[in-house]
Amino acid sequence: MNITIIQIILTVCIALIAVYMYMRLRSGLFDVILIGLFFAAGTFFVLFPETTNDIAHYVGVSKGANLFLYSAILFLFFLILKLYSRLRRVEEKFTELVRSKSLEEAEEIFKGTPSEQEED
Amino acid sequence: MIIPCYNEAKVIRNTVTEVLEKGYTVVIVDDCSKDNSKKKLRGLPVYYLRHRVNMGQGAALQTGIDFAKRKGAKYFVTFDADGQHDINDIPGMVEYLEKENADIVFGSRFLPGAKTNVSRSRSFALNMGRYINYLVSGIMLSDSFNGLRLFSKQTADKIRITENRMAHPVEFLMLTAAKKLKHVEYPVSIHYSDYSKAKGLKNRDGIKILFEMFLYKIFR
Numbered sequence: 001m002n003i004t005i006i007q008i009i010l011t012v013c014i015a016l017i018a019v020y021m022y023m024r025l026r027s028g029l030f031d032v033i034l035i036g037l038f039f040a041a042g043t044f045f046v047l048f049p050e051t052t053n054d055i056a057h058y059v060g061v062s063k064g065a066n067l068f069l070y071s072a073i074l075f076l077f078f079l080i081l082k083l084y085s086r087l088r089r090v091e092e093k094f095t096e097l098v099r100s101k102s103l104e105e106a107e108e109i110f111k112g113t114p115s116e117q118e119e120d
Numbered sequence: 121m122i123i124p125c126y127n128e129a130k131v132i133r134n135t136v137t138e139v140l141e142k143g144y145t146v147v148i149v150d151d152c153s154k155d156n157s158k159k160k161l162r163g164l165p166v167y168y169l170r171h172r173v174n175m176g177q178g179a180a181l182q183t184g185i186d187f188a189k190r191k192g193a194k195y196f197v198t199f200d201a202d203g204q205h206d207i208n209d210i211p212g213m214v215e216y217l218e219k220e221n222a223d224i225v226f227g228s229r230f231l232p233g234a235k236t237n238v239s240r241s242r243s244f245a246l247n248m249g250r251y252i253n254y255l256v257s258g259i260m261l262s263d264s265f266n267g268l269r270l271f272s273k274q275t276a277d278k279i280r281i282t283e284n285r286m287a288h289p290v291e292f293l294m295l296t297a298a299k300k301l302k303h304v305e306y307p308v309s310i311h312y313s314d315y316s317k318a319k320g321l322k323n324r325d326g327i328k329i330l331f332e333m334f335l336y337k338i339f340r
Contacts, residue, residue: 084335095175095284099183102149102169106187 007046014042121210122147122184124177125201129155131315135203136164142207144197147187149180167191178288182281189276196276200267202316206235206309213270213306223275223301224292226261227268227308234307242312245326256333257293261305265289265321268308275301286325287332294336 018039025031045052045064052064061067121144125132132148139146146166150157152174161168169187171180181198188196195214199205205227213225229236230246238246246265253264269292271279278299283291296303 081338084338088335091284092282094173095179095182095282098171098173098175099179099186102171102183103187103190106167106169108165108167 003047010046011043014039014046121145121197121199122149122181122188123199123201124149124151124180124184125153125157126151126174126177126180127153127155127157128201129153129157129160131203132157132201133160133164135199135201136161136166138207139199140164140166142210144207144210145188145191145193147184147191148201149184149187151175151177151180176285176288178281178286178291179284181288185276185279185281189273193276194273196271196273198267198269200316202313204310204312204316205268206311209268209306209308210270213268213308216304216306217270217272220304221302222304223278224269224271224296224303226263226292226303226305227266227270228261228263228305229266229308229310230262231305231307235309235311237312238310239312249326249329252330252333253290253293256290256337258297259293259303261293263305264293266308266310271301275299283332283336285328285332286321287329287336290329290333291336 018035021035021038022032025035049064052068054064056062056064056067059067061070121139123132123136123139123146125148128135136146136148146164148161148166148168150168150170152171158168158170167187169183171183184198185196195217197210197213209227213227216222217225228234229238230243246263250261250264254260266289278301279292279295281288281291281295295301
């Protein structure tokens, strides 16, 4: 079996991501299994790209790489939407925080101390 | 009377003084101005609220509405700080609201009787805007991006602006439609000074507003 450069690069990247995820998540058996599966599947498809073609043909796509691209775009789009809605929720909460603070601190300027009322 | 302001030190005192002369209660919501807007207000009998972080005009309005509710206001007016509105329009708006038994009055610079020096390109942009607003909210106004509005306590209890930035005029419309509020329009004067032109929305901001509206629709 000939191993191309891109296969080496991708395998290394997948391995690094797996290590990084392991370090970040660390905990439970479940995480380790999940990361292990991710690593195994990723490496497998990189080293034997022909196998993805079979799956692609099965669902009606000409090449495995194309199928992968389509699903990646869908997945990323979904991820962006999720992130956006998360961002909006965070912003809403943040707004409430700032708002309640400013309501608490509301001042009546004309009741300020005389020194504050000097004209500049 | 709720006046959101952001870096309006040059004009805020003029605007506020005019409003105070007519005897209205003024709530200033300073959206974290970087200039000395607050100093300019010294000695004026106004309520002053400040956002610790810049949140946008929509957020400032809602803060002001919350505060006015606490103070037991009967009528709520949103008023731009840059001096483009005419305080003399308010009594007519109140009268009209009561006469029509409406929940909210939108100011309009395009109704007969309104005095305005709006430029042609701005007119065009606003016209586009009102059709788009109609599409998203189902309410057709003659001027849907006018900062001058008047509404009752009951309305203030029903609406809640969550569009922090520039899309809040559209949200007013969407809420008006969603809460089935009775709305009317009233001709108001708009005076564009060089200052308010430089400070206010640009025509190109329309694109941003469109985008924010799109997100609003998705994530509602």
